[in-house]
Amino acid sequence: MNEIRTRSPRRRQATVTIHDVAARAGVSVATVSRVLNGKQLVRPETAVHVLSVARELHFVPNVAARTLSIRRSQTIGIVLPDVHGEFFSEVIRGVDVAARKAGYHILVSGSHSDPGEMMEVLEAMRGRVDGLVVMAPDATLSALGKSRTADLPLVLLNTVDDAHDAITIDNYGGARAMIRHLAQLGHTRIAFIKGPDGNADARERLRGFRHAMRAIPGGEKLELAGDFTERSGYAAALHLCGAADPAAKPADSAAKPADSAAKPAGGVAGATPTGTTPTAIFAANDSMAIGALSALADRGIAVPGEMSVAGFDDIPIAHYVAPPLTTIAVDIAEMGRRAFALLSESLGEHRHPKRQECISTTLVVRKSCAAPHSQVK
Amino acid sequence: MNEIRTRSPRRRQATVTIHDVAARAGVSVATVSRVLNGKQLVRPETAVHVLSVARELHFVPNVAARTLSIRRSQTIGIVLPDVHGEFFSEVIRGVDVAARKAGYHILVSGSHSDPGEMMEVLEAMRGRVDGLVVMAPDATLSALGKSRTADLPLVLLNTVDDAHDAITIDNYGGARAMIRHLAQLGHTRIAFIKGPDGNADARERLRGFRHAMRAIPGGEKLELAGDFTERSGYAAALHLCGAADPAAKPADSAAKPADSAAKPAGGVAGATPTGTTPTAIFAANDSMAIGALSALADRGIAVPGEMSVAGFDDIPIAHYVAPPLTTIAVDIAEMGRRAFALLSESLGEHRHPKRQECISTTLVVRKSCAAPHSQVK
DNA sequence: CCGCAAAATGTAACCGGTTACATACAAGCG
């Protein structure tokens, strides 16, 4: 009755278990496990022997069993909204290489536009991942707070929220750098094409723009609405050169007094831009800058001769448009890398002070910006 | 002594198991499992009750336990080489949406240039995934055949190999369509900038080009070396307009006789292109076409006035270069979708006849091709 | 040669589901 355990004739098609290895090596499963995980004390000769048997039998540990037992899956999840291809792949790449180096796998879900759907995905990842890298709109985020998924280590991308670790882009600094560059070229009247209201990146870029403009003596700023699409950039630029109509601040009429009241130090902040055409356009992202470029081309306005144009992001296309776009480059893969690094610390033990890191940006000077034509005014 | 099981004071922090639900609902774990999986016969009232208890307790099944038990992880792996961002994200997107719809998760690993490394990744996915979508160079592929990972359902991208299911792009048809388009515009002397030798896409595109050229009365073809990089496209175009030097067929001098012997029907296949400059350049991918565009611009040759240029892939940039590039569009996401569809059939049961599907392409006419200038010759 | 601490290894109880088989109970039928 004893020798039955050697093999049940049916079943078991190709799977070698730790028990098989133990039996073949003449030791117990515990010893095999110890050898394989290298942790405990095992006599070196035993270890060598077990290892050779394992290799001989082509033993591969069952991941699910290990996960169940030690309660870690060695996998992290990445959840992204509907971002453009280049961004998507760079984030993944960054996390991927860092994660692989640390022995982690990555479970990916992307292209979510609906916050509800995103929550579902997040829930569905429960139990499959040890941690999460998430880029989510504010709505999803607050829902996440209430969810049970919340107890997983989490790193947020491009969202400020001091309840979590986060990696952000230095949008503020990037915008300031660009304005400084334009100022250095001699521009004082600069138009900014804003991004969508709800977008955190857009907000920060706008903030950087506003702040930097205050530092320009005699600076005059103009803010145009936009939503990150090429079309909206086109429209904004057209609007700008169409006439001297003062549609500068379309929506938030309440914002101005609050703004200028808060910081009257700027001195020139109150200047009415009406009538004076800017000499440069700074778009909150490259797509809009490219749209603006088209509009100017359509109107026969030379860039950078008559009008300078700048963007933000340094998408691949920025290099190819005519003229090549001066913009702010962002190292997206670095963001992914850092996100994993942060996560991997939380993976060890929970409850550490939350940190936010910032990825710095780089000014990329191409051909779309030059000194204003009528420098003398 | 009985009431001890209600709670072990330490341990168990937040995890609700199926046993907890069973106990609370006053039924057995088997019943709970049956209710949750909806399969077996359970009295409707019991089901309702169990369901409500489960919800009340916020029960979430442990994925690892289920995986261990039923031997399926509801996850598929995607392994890609170092492809450009847009391609990467589109493939993932295609697989992702299809997979999610079917209740599958996706484990991703990308940007592998080293075949050995790719094999490691493939091995590491063993036990974590129920199937694989892989895009790999031939080298990796043959290694895969020997590996134990081979017993997983597998769908190959862009590789022909009748030992596996595969999804390919209709490179051959796309190239033919482009040549037909050029012929229709009046071109007969067309240069082709080839892709790298080892690349399957490149081979097929070349084949399509050659075949289509045979159908053009009085057609003269010219083949230039290239490696899919913008730089090589630039070099090829420069070479072309540099002089009338006959560097047309650099490497394979043996190819011509075999080729023309096989199909003497073309009639004009043997025409010597030496000395006659083509009126159109067809590059095996958009990057090279864009490189060619730069070269022509540098040489002051008007496109499409003096020379037509066409590409393949329809990368986003193609739309933005000057002039906008006429090219062949490929629906990458569709490839991902179909790959999952194929895979999902194999997931049910193994051993079905292997199938290869082909994604058709679309001619996108923009501004870079026109009738040849000296139509009269 | 004994005793004991340290080192090496074994035993078996988990981890949390699934499911074959056993059991309980109800209805249908001769």
Place this chain on the structure above:
DNA sequence: CGCTTGTATGTAACCGGTTACATTTTGCGG
């Protein structure tokens, strides 16, 4: 009324690892 049949549910043996604790072996001082 006893027996078959069928439905609803329970019991417990898996799945394949990990690891606390038990047990055996080894080494060494006395």
